[in-house]
Amino acid sequence: MKHIITRYLAIIALLTAGTANAEVTANIGWDSEYIFRGVPQSDSSAFGGVDYANGGFYVGTWAADVGQGSEVDLYLGYVHEFEGGFSLGLGGTLYEYTDDFDARYTEEKYYGAYSYIGLEYTVGTYDNFGLGDQDYDFLALSFEYEGFSGTYGTFGDDFDGDYLQFGYSTTIADVDAHLDVIFSSDDLIGTDDTSIIFGISKSFTLSE
Numbered sequence: 001m002k003h004i005i006t007r008y009l010a011i012i013a014l015l016t017a018g019t020a021n022a023e024v025t026a027n028i029g030w031d032s033e034y035i036f037r038g039v040p041q042s043d044s045s046a047f048g049g050v051d052y053a054n055g056g057f058y059v060g061t062w063a064a065d066v067g068q069g070s071e072v073d074l075y076l077g078y079v080h081e082f083e084g085g086f087s088l089g090l091g092g093t094l095y096e097y098t099d100d101f102d103a104r105y106t107e108e109k110y111y112g113a114y115s116y117i118g119l120e121y122t123v124g125t126y127d128n129f130g131l132g133d134q135d136y137d138f139l140a141l142s143f144e145y146e147g148f149s150g151t152y153g154t155f156g157d158d159f160d161g162d163y164l165q166f167g168y169s170t171t172i173a174d175v176d177a178h179l180d181v182i183f184s185s186d187d188l189i190g191t192d193d194t195s196i197i198f199g200i201s202k203s204f205t206l207s208e
Helices: 002-016
Strands: 023-036 039-054 057-065 070-081 086-097 105-114 117-126 134-145 148-157 161-172 175-184 193-207
Touching: 023 175, 039 193
Parallel strands: none
Antiparallel strands: 023 039, 023 193, 039 057, 057 070, 070 086, 086 105, 105 117, 117 134, 134 148, 148 161, 161 175, 175 193
């Protein structure tokens, strides 16, 4: 991940220097259950993050309570929006955990979107507590339309399994709320399972 961060930060520093559309935002929230890509992480999870965006480039950090310790993410990337509702992006993410909840994940992500349809392809490496790296890839097809959303995600290489997620989100008194139903496969988590999640979050603009 070090070479990813170094390369992207150098590009960001060069191309955003002197621009005047930078923005710093923060977010906090809570979910009744934290499930990431169909895999349960923790019941009743609080989370929060800070992001810097400038002309399509972004860098940020996000952390969540996972019961036994915390998950702490560092990420950065670039998204370019074309005329006609089409966009392309790439990025890198580092997932770290405290109290040995899990080992390190490093990822490179490539994605595109047109109108309300999105496609993501991610290539990652799992540190596996120093017992030998495991490589994986992740492919997701998603949609979002007037508050309704859905995702089909599937893993490959050293990881296996897939999931379906359907949800609805809305804003009530400046607070974002969402309700999601997630169907995780036996190959992914060891048993077929269905989860229903409710969550709330709030975003803040710190500077622009």
